[in-house]
Amino acid sequence: MTLRNTDERWSWPSQWLHWSVVVLVVGLATAGLLMTEMPNTPRKIEIYALHKSFGLTVLVLAAIRLAWRLYAGTPAPVPGSPRWQERIASLTHALLYAVLFAMPLTGWLFNSAAGYPLQFFGLFNLPALAGSDEALREAALSLHKAGFWVLLSLVVLHAGAAFYHHLFLGDATLRRMLPGRRPPQA
Ligand code: HEM
Numbered sequence: 001m002t003l004r005n006t007d008e009r010w011s012w013p014s015q016w017l018h019w020s021v022v023v024l025v026v027g028l029a030t031a032g033l034l035m036t037e038m039p040n041t042p043r044k045i046e047i048y049a050l051h052k053s054f055g056l057t058v059l060v061l062a063a064i065r066l067a068w069r070l071y072a073g074t075p076a077p078v079p080g081s082p083r084w085q086e087r088i089a090s091l092t093h094a095l096l097y098a099v100l101f102a103m104p105l106t107g108w109l110f111n112s113a114a115g116y117p118l119q120f121f122g123l124f125n126l127p128a129l130a131g132s133d134e135a136l137r138e139a140a141l142s143l144h145k146a147g148f149w150v151l152l153s154l155v156v157l158h159a160g161a162a163f164y165h166h167l168f169l170g171d172a173t174l175r176r177m178l179p180g181r182r183p184p185q186a
Contacts, residue, residue, distance in 0.1 A: 004072040009176035014072060017065045018177060021100065024058050025155075028103075029148060052111065053121045059104035066097060078171045085161075092158050099151045105129075106147055110140035 005011050010018070031051050038044040077086050111118050112128035113136040119125055130136055165173035 005075055007076040008172070009075055011072060012179065013068060014065075015177055015179060017061060017068060021058060021061050021065065024054055024061070025100075025151070028055055028058065029152070032148065049119065049122075052107065052118060055104045055107050056120055056126070058100060059108075062097065062100040062104075065100075075176060078165070078173050080171070089161065092154055092161075095150075096154050096158060099147055099154060103144065103147045103151065106140050106144040110137060110144055113137035113140055 003011050003013055005014055028051060031047055035044060035047045035051060038047065077089075081089075108118065108126070109129045112130045113133045115132035117125060118128070162174045162177075165171050166175070
């Protein structure tokens with residue numbers, strides 16, 4: 001049994017990486033949007049610390065995903081897909097990868113320029129990406145905020161296309177990213 005992706009479907013390591021990143025990003029975006037409005041309590045500091053640690057986890061998973069994708073390949077386009085749709089899908093995937101790296105890195109840069117220490121789940125400290133710098137702090141935060149809206153737009157396009165294929169075209173686009181024993185129909 002190969003762990004690589006086949007022409008017909010994504011293998012379980014690719015599926016696991018895909019869905020764990022989905023769960024983490026939804027949680028991070030929700031926490032990110034809510035935590036800034038919280039009153040200044042120890043709970044807020046805990047949530048910020050968790051946001052940063054889970055965000056760094058996404059950075060690691062994005063790197064593993066990219067390496068795995070290069071090694072394991074990708075399934076062939078679903079039969080019957082027009083060329084222009086394949087191009088848009090590829091562009092969306094490339095931009096999603098870019099944002100999956102950009103969000104954690106701009107968060108880390110913001111944290112560094114603000115002069116805050118950075119711990120990974122309380123286990124070890126990470127180095128600062130830059131020294132304390134007010135202008136850089138503001139720029140990194142603006143990029144972190146703007147990155148969220150870019151990410152949201154891409155996710156709507158990406159997930160919307162998957163549901164459209166599943167519900168209206170009835171093809172294997174979504175099913176081949178879901179666990180299941182039987183190979184999906186084309
Ligand atoms: C995929 C990873 C990440 C996602 C999706 C994400 C998402 C978000 C979102 C949606 C916000 C709210 C922005 C707003 O106020 O409009 C936020 C805020 C924040 N994020 Fe992230 N984030 C990620 C990773 C990180 C990392 C790795 C760090 C730090 C190491 C970080 C540090 C922060 C901080 C400090 C804030 C609050 C900024 C403030 O106080 O105004 N984030 N994040």
